[in-house]
Amino acid sequence: MDFDLTDDQATIRKAVAELAGKFDDQYWMARDQAHEFPTEFYDALAGGGWLGITTPQEYGGHGFGITEASILIEEVARSGGGMNAASAIHLSIFGMHPVIVHGSEELKRRTLPRIVTGDLHVCFGVTEPGAGLDTTRITTFARREGEHYVVNGRKVWISKAMESEKVLLLTRTTKIEDVAKKTDGMTLFLTDLDRTKIDIRPIPKMGRNAVTSNELFIDDLHIPVEDRVGDEGQGFRYILDGLNPERMLVAAEALGLGRVALDRAVRYGNEREVFGRPIGMNQGLQFPLADSLARLDAAELVLRKATWLYDQGQPCAREANSAKYLCADAGFQAADRALQTHGGMGYSEEYHVARYFREARLLKIAPLSQEMVLNYLGSHVLGLPRSY
Numbered sequence: 001m002d003f004d005l006t007d008d009q010a011t012i013r014k015a016v017a018e019l020a021g022k023f024d025d026q027y028w029m030a031r032d033q034a035h036e037f038p039t040e041f042y043d044a045l046a047g048g049g050w051l052g053i054t055t056p057q058e059y060g061g062h063g064f065g066i067t068e069a070s071i072l073i074e075e076v077a078r079s080g081g082g083m084n085a086a087s088a089i090h091l092s093i094f095g096m097h098p099v100i101v102h103g104s105e106e107l108k109r110r111t112l113p114r115i116v117t118g119d120l121h122v123c124f125g126v127t128e129p130g131a132g133l134d135t136t137r138i139t140t141f142a143r144r145e146g147e148h149y150v151v152n153g154r155k156v157w158i159s160k161a162m163e164s165e166k167v168l169l170l171t172r173t174t175k176i177e178d179v180a181k182k183t184d185g186m187t188l189f190l191t192d193l194d195r196t197k198i199d200i201r202p203i204p205k206m207g208r209n210a211v212t213s214n215e216l217f218i219d220d221l222h223i224p225v226e227d228r229v230g231d232e233g234q235g236f237r238y239i240l241d242g243l244n245p246e247r248m249l250v251a252a253e254a255l256g257l258g259r260v261a262l263d264r265a266v267r268y269g270n271e272r273e274v275f276g277r278p279i280g281m282n283q284g285l286q287f288p289l290a291d292s293l294a295r296l297d298a299a300e301l302v303l304r305k306a307t308w309l310y311d312q313g314q315p316c317a318r319e320a321n322s323a324k325y326l327c328a329d330a331g332f333q334a335a336d337r338a339l340q341t342h343g344g345m346g347y348s349e350e351y352h353v354a355r356y357f358r359e360a361r362l363l364k365i366a367p368l369s370q371e372m373v374l375n376y377l378g379s380h381v382l383g384l385p386r387s388y
């Protein structure tokens, strides 16, 4: 058993930490409060070539595995950028996986190199108000008419749609009533977010406000056949392919947020004096922080195993789900404890832990709720009856 990072992995961790570290807490607070996309940060990451970390070399990327991508995104979150930073680049780093595996050569050549350079912003359009976590219930419908499809429907929570030129869009091309299996009949497109046919409305939300999440109202959107990813009717399967690595990246984001929150708590615990001694001397504060350190370390080990299995081409769903669950839980708990350590100042924006707290909370809900992770482990791993 070898727990060391490879030379490449260690270099990635150091380089990304240095680059992301140039954007301090004040930068992120300002972007968050102004609801402003972190363009300077995004450009810096793109300029360093980091957006193409997993993209194959023939499309301008580096062709690294999910282990390297998870290290990158963990450091981005850990820099204090949290979910504002991670969400600005998340989809570029791994979200194009279905296109890489199933897309036509022409679609890949047209889009992937531009995503790697940062020139092309993309978002991911799956969730719908009427379907929720039951993705097979989506109703956004793409009707084939000659060499294009005409799409109508509604999506919700689509992050970065305001800033994006294209959307990876999941639709139905056969209604659920007419398919043998409910996972059949869905088709994926990577296509323009044509503002003349799609009304994009940001949703006011609790945090991570530098990156919008939006409702999309799609009205007779025309999509050329060339923008279809792979075969008609196979879209759900293509998305499933990317779910385990997606869970690992989200886990890494939660881990980074938990680590930065813990760092801030320790700093404040050492500096702040009440009753004539540093508050961190009190075990009522010190033990929860030490407990969070242990939980983050344990969660990280599960994450490392999950990414290693994936990169070895081995089954990893159990570990990917456990890593997402444990990292989201430990990350949020660390953020909550960091807030408590700061007392009243934790509730102010000045010390940034309130921002970490709001962002860490998100990772227990999206992109996959903790309950759905437990559903997976309960039914697929333990063999208990399925509730969904």
Ligand SMILES: Cc1cc2nc3c(=O)[nH]c(=O)nc-3n(C[C@H](O)[C@H](O)[C@H](O)COP(=O)(O)OP(=O)(O)OC[C@H]3O[C@@H](n4cnc5c(N)ncnc54)[C@H](O)[C@@H]3O)c2cc1C
Pocket: 123, 124, 125, 126, 127, 131, 132, 133, 134, 156, 157, 158, 159, 160, 205, 208, 213, 362, 365, 366, 367, 368, 369, 370, 371, 372, 375, 387, 388
């Ligand atoms: C900030 C933010 C950004 C997002 N970005 C994107 C994006 O870019 N693209 C995109 O497509 N989506 C995005 N989402 C959507 C996100 O993936 C969903 O919100 C998430 O998957 C949960 O789905 P839901 O909100 O529809 O919850 P629902 O399906 O309505 O579920 C509500 C609650 O019921 C629980 N529940 C439901 N069924 C069961 C069951 N059988 N057993 C136990 N519990 C159950 C769920 O766990 C959840 O807690 C985003 C969401 C947020 C909040």
